[in-house]
Amino acid sequence: MIKINENYLKLQASYLFSEIGKRVAAYQKANPDREIIKLGIGDVTRPLPPACIEAFHRAVDEMADIGTFRGYGPEQGYEFLREKIAAVDFQERGLEIAPDEVFVSDGAKCDCGNIQEIFGADITVAIPDPVYPVYLDTNVMAGRTGGYADGRYEGIVYLESSHENDFIPELPATDVDLIYLCFPNNPTGATISREQLQAWVDYARDNRALILFDAAYEAFVRDPDIPKSIYEVNGAREVAIEMRSFSKTAGFTGVRCAYTVVPAECRGYDSAGQTHAIRDFWLRRHATKFNSVSYPVQRAAEAIYSDDGRKQGRALTDYYLRNAALIREEITALGYDCVGGENSPYIWVDGNTDSWGFFDLLLEKAGVVVTPGAGFGKCGQGFIRISAFNNYENVQQAMEKIKTAISG
């Protein structure tokens, strides 16, 4: 008899985007002539930078020629890409990261979902609320939680983000082993200061814990006082893994390329208290289960680091930041409290009412789709997330419609 992993039965149905889809479809059916503008999902809308497209084409041509064809690549990613990542994203900024500490993958989603399997089943995990759901669900699947009740899984230490703490969770009151942090944050758009991040790194060092730092949105950081990387704070190399993605920074959501940094000094412990290099475990896992990303995709990602690629990538994030600034300005002018939208593509708006009620109001009165905050966790109740990933003209139009709907 084939038994299933019963931990999957604990998972809550991923109700958020299907429920949004249902409500939008019902609205469209009832109002076939009304245009709907979607500021709900976190997918990009702009095409790939030309430098990436050229590199992509060149690499495809190489695959067509017997002299330059390539089969399986190195599991950790081609050296040409890992060297650029280490040099430009870290060393140029004074951060000591070597190419052999970089693991190229097909997405930060996979990396932040998969990495937990190299840690013990009985560790205590701290997860933000509200949260990008992958961190939570993958730990549920792995059996690190009890059942679900009242919006919470038993056994997880929730790191709450609210007005009270300016959307930066406080250090846990009890001991935790694995900590997920994401800044600039999805869904809140909040950013963390170096001092606040230092406190987390100090906690991890004092408690022999490990931080998984999801920096998928680092390319939106413009303020030099806001850290783009956790390695900007002292002592992070021993206690932090960082995940990054080309998805939002270079429009790669449909291309798939990301990377994870595991510094050589990061240590985990066995039950006898012996230390082990986490990088060796991740390399073993990677080599066993993954055959890396296709050659043309890695060449396209490499092109982001060329002079043209850097300018074009910057222009892409500038474009979305302009949208975010407009959303933030208009929402604030309407009298709502919000966070994010600066150094981040998400705006987290306190609707002062039920999340789904606010969602319905904006859909029905303005024809604008946002994401109800309650779908990201208990602390998201009362909020909505507005995404800046759309065309500027659509964002302008959406904000006009919201203004008319709210202020009459």
Ligand code: PLP
């Ligand atoms: N991490 C966060 C916080 C995200 O919001 C997303 C995508 O929305 C990802 C990771 C996934 O990135 P990728 O496209 O590289 O899988």
